[in-house]
Amino acid sequence: MPSPSILVVEDDPPLRTLLARNLRQYGYTVRTAVSGAEMGVALKAGPVDLIVLDIMLPGTNGIELLRSLRQQSEVPVIFISARGSETDRVLGLELGADDYLVKPFSTRELVARIGAVLRRHARDGNDEIGKAGVITFDGWTLSHQSRELRSPDGALVDLTTAEFDLLTVFVQNARRAIGRERLIEMSRDRIGDASDRSVDVMVSRLRRKLSSEGADAPITTIRGVGYMLSSEVSPV
CATH class of the missing domain: 1.10.10.10 (Winged helix-like DNA-binding domain superfamily/Winged helix DNA-binding domain)
Known part of the structure; x- marks a missing residue:
């Protein structure tokens, strides 16, 4: 059986590459996208276990993407953003994000957050x-x-x-x-x-x-x- 699949939606090339490489080292299967359009294509290609979603994306931003996603799916989402005010975090969580991580962050912290969200959803699923x-x-x-x-x-x-x-x-x-x-x-x-x-x-x-x-x-x-x-x- 494959390991959990993570979709990383991030428009910054170095960060996107770094996140994908590090998550693979922790045993995850990783797909990437640079925009909402590519995210849609990736999701049609096959289900994922969790999405790491940047808020500030070209075109449709992460907030709008999450609103649209929640109309048809409960796949776990972790927001990542340079915007770390309480208002931003509360808005993201109220819209249905499972966690909110402020840039810059360490790989270990992201992995810990992913693990916690997947555990919670595994318990809900069981x-x-x-x-x-x-x-x-x-x-x-x-x-x-x-x-x-x-x-x-x-x-x-x-x-x-x-x-x-x-x-x-x-x-x-x-x-x-x-x-x-x-x-x-x-x-x-x-x-x-x-x-x-x-x-x-x-x-x-x-x-x-x-x-x-x-x-x-x-x-x-x-x-x-x-x-x-x-x-x-x-x-x-």
Whole structure:
């Protein structure tokens, strides 16, 4: 499964190139556009998971583009702009933007904001699963209410708090590749001072516990990206 797709709409060539290159390094699939017209073409070419949208664009500005977009789509949008007044930020958010980032900003901050917005939308998209409280994948049963994992034969699997929460991240993003940096960001409040090595170790432990009767665990390595829960997830 491909990693989340980001559309960067920015008319400044150096910044557009820099954003695209850096986001790809964090495991995202990136498309770019320089104007509202190109943004429309890009969206017709295929769906995206999030749009990074500059407000000051040639022709139709980002504000008007968002107004038009919200009439037909709820795709997450993060505004980027050199205009950082409270009025500008409030207007952008009231119009339906999911976040507002003032230029100049660091790549790590943008990645953190993207991760937070995608997590929020993933939770919204999994409302049915969340309400059910109990989900299954490959015969495994995960209960968020009792914080228990049971194997296909019904045995209770001993998970640490951090392992349970990391598995929850995978379940909430099933069949999506998650880069190590993004996984660290998504799990930071759960596993403390995370690093690539600590995430690798915890994934290795989860794999051992999710292996049954000689079958491989459903957490797969995506070369050059990170990890992915390859199973279909369903509410009970």
